Amino acid sequence: MNDFFENEASILELVDGFRNKNLLESQWTHEAHLAVGIWFLSHYDRYEATCLLRSGIIELNVSLGGKNTEISGYHETITLLWIWMIDKFLKANEGMPLTDLCNAFLKTEFSDRNMLLKFYSKEVLFSTRARAIWVEPDRRLLTSPF
Structure with missing residues (x-):
């Protein structure tokens, strides 16, 4: 499997687009979501990154x-x-450097968009409740995969 990102500049461009709300819809892919998450969690503690990602995703969706x-x-x-x-x-x-982190994570099974269904049934994951607030998994407990 080829690397998704060639260099750090391509990731930083994506992060800047996210922060400035000027990404195109075609750029806001599953992989882009994950790379932006990796950048934020590399630069902020988990709680601050969570706040920034949450508000940023909501604002970008609207934009x-x-x-x-x-x-x-x-x-x-x-x-x-x-x-x-x-x-x-x-x-x-x-x-690990940012580009390597992003490419390595995107090559793991944990980046697969269907990975979440190992933890959740579709009924629970796609419920209004789970969209609005954190809902505990109904299939498998969260334990560190790494």
Whole structure:
């Protein structure tokens, strides 16, 4: 599998677009979400990164013409689960350069968008409750995968 990011500049450009709310919808991919998360968790503690990511995703969705509702847009449980997985990965790979971190994480099974269904049933994960607040997994306990 090829690297997703060629260099740190491509990641920083993505982060700047996220922060400035000028990404195109086509740029705001699953991989982009994860790379932005990796950058924020590399530069802020987990709690501050969570606040910045939460508000940033909500604002970016709106800037792209989307709506954050009970059925679309920002999803609290999904966001917090990815933050948890990225945080564990970063702690297990301290000292690795940003580009290597992003590419390595994107090559793991933990970056697979369907990974969340190992922890949650579709009914629970895609519920309005899980979109609004953190909901504990109903399939598997959260233990560090790294």
